[in-house]
Amino acid sequence: MSTEPTWLKSSYSDTEGGECIEVAARPHVVHVRDSKRPLGPQLTVPAASWAAFVVYASGH
Template identity: 55%
Template sequence: MEWRKSSRSNASDDGACVEVAFVPEAVAVRDSKNTSGPNLTFPTVSWDAFRADLRGKQA
């Protein structure tokens, strides 16, 4: 998987960030401080609804 860190992450966060990887029909999320640890996987439709909710919009 190709992991991407949030564009809002910066050095002052001490690495406290999440990373995401887009895979067919799903999005995986992991803790950037523990890259060898577990990750959570969400269906793409659920991820899209989550992002829309963060932006204050309905999916």
């Protein structure tokens, strides 16, 4: 069993390497990173906080 998270890029990201983030969901946390710097720093937030952020950002 792999412990490496599966990173997903936003469907809004273009294919030309624009500004975008990637997220990797775990059972209790969500990891966020800059897609251009996969080995750079990562932000880790509680899954409930990420869900609230997504609802807020989508305007619902």
